[in-house]
Amino acid sequence: MTVEASGITRRFGDAAALDGVDLTVREGELVALLGPSGSGKTTLLRVIAGLEGMDAGTLRIAGQDMAGVPARERGIGVVFQHYALFRHMKVADNIAFGLDVRPRATRPDRAEMTRRVAALLALVQIPDLARRYPDQLSGGQRQRVALARALAIEPRLLLLDEPFGALDALVRRDVRRWVRGLQERLAITTILVTHDQEEAMEMADRVAVMERGRIVQFDTPSALLDQPATPFVAGFIGDAARLPCRVEGGIARFDPLPVAPLPAAVPDGPATAFLRPSELLAEPGSGATVRLLRPQGGGDAHLVVEAGGLVLDARAAPGSTLARGDACHLVPRGGRVFPTAG
The missing domain is CATH 3.40.50.300 (P-loop containing nucleotide triphosphate hydrolases)
Structure with missing residues (x-):
């Protein structure tokens, strides 16, 4: 039918x-x-x-x-x-x-x-x-x-x-x-x-x-x-963080947020990136702070990170030893970027 x-x-x-x-x-x-x-x-x-x-x-x-x-x-x-x-x-x-x-x-x-x-x-x-x-x-x-x-x-x-x-x-x-x-x-x-x-x-x-x-x-x-x-x-799908960015030459930059650049196949100009927790890795660095940490087993950990006034879900980078209160920065490993409507 x-x-x-x-x-x-x-x-x-x-x-x-x-x-x-x-x-x-x-x-x-x-x-x-x-x-x-x-x-x-x-x-x-x-x-x-x-x-x-x-x-x-x-x-x-x-x-x-x-x-x-x-x-x-x-x-x-x-x-x-x-x-x-x-x-x-x-x-x-x-x-x-x-x-x-x-x-x-x-x-x-x-x-x-x-x-x-x-x-x-x-x-x-x-x-x-x-x-x-x-x-x-x-x-x-x-x-x-x-x-x-x-x-x-x-x-x-x-x-x-x-x-x-x-x-x-x-x-x-x-x-x-x-x-x-x-x-x-x-x-x-x-x-x-x-x-x-x-x-x-x-x-x-x-x-x-x-x-x-x-x-x-x-x-x-x-x-x-x-x-x-x-x-x-x-x-709406997949519990993604919404981050403002600017695309220049195929690269999305998140300044002043402590987030590393991300390749983006969209026209130059203001844009919005959607990053899921599994796509956002926290590494030792500066600009962001680990507020909560929940071990997931197998050495992985779910983190809640405060960065530039935003609260984001992330994963600990492989091999990192981040703990609650540690400083860090964020590295996207994928995501979807859309131009901001004019």
């Missing part, structure tokens, strides 16, 4: 929640929509689900134009952040709900519904919870029930809207890995909305980074890290 969005626009008053969005999702792919709050990712998901209209553009699912097709006829399973389970219904009845409300002509008989619910409970690994109510479940168990309910209608497409946000960090990590494994086994096309870059980078085949209602880069996780297309992507 494929998804093809072209020129999708959605406005709320004078504000454009979506501003000409293009997105193509391949069959069986898991795509993450990643961005800060207000970037448009949930609005785009709701447009695809048919829960939100659009002011312009076209949307095709499995080649079919979705114009005028209501949500209930799109064959899409949706899992929301807070699961939206019916508290007065037992787990089995929650899972069967999407089947039970179908028109009589397409509704399975009671025996088939019971069989399908049992199969789904086994699939999401909670076969003994059919008779419990949602309030009797843990957050991870409720998430599995919500997923089973979405799968009960045998959807052509699965949409996940911040589905792990209500879980604590340890449970969230385990559940998202389980969900990814299940998605791969079922080979179901899936779109995940998240503001958590670790979640997106771990789970998705490709990630669409959104900013102010637009997709500014759509690529694999490794390409986003290694080849960010814009300063926003470079700063």
Whole structure:
């Protein structure tokens, strides 16, 4: 099942929640929509689900134009952040709900519904919870029930809207890995909305980074890290420090910051460099001070360095014996440089 969005626009008053969005999702792919709050990712998901209209553009699912097709006829399973389970219904009845409300002509008989619910409970690994109510479940168990309910209608497409946000960090990590494994086994096309870059980078085949209602880069996780297309992507992905510099003759210079020059294939003039902690090495010297030191094992150490009024994450240079309070200078070993907009 494929998804093809072209020129999708959605406005709320004078504000454009979506501003000409293009997105193509391949069959069986898991795509993450990643961005800060207000970037448009949930609005785009709701447009695809048919829960939100659009002011312009076209949307095709499995080649079919979705114009005028209501949500209930799109064959899409949706899992929301807070699961939206019916508290007065037992787990089995929650899972069967999407089947039970179908028109009589397409509704399975009671025996088939019971069989399908049992199969789904086994699939999401909670076969003994059919008779419990949602309030009797843990957050991870409720998430599995919500997923089973979405799968009960045998959807052509699965949409996940911040589905792990209500879980604590340890449970969230385990559940998202389980969900990814299940998605791969079922080979179901899936779109995940998240503001958590670790979640997106771990789970998705490709990630669409959104900013102010637009997709500014759509690529694999490794390409986003290694080849960010814009300063926003470079700063948003990978926990990079943002340092002002000036490029002259293909070299970025950071004066008066105690940072060594860095080759930069951009035009001469003011620029901004994005350096990740692994790309910024601290060596004995002057101009900066080690404020915190955390050994990482294998002789490596994570440093927090104060330099020119900035607090930067860095790594200790191989063989250095820097300690807290020591003077140092910084040497970039890679990074991305973008010209400063005029």
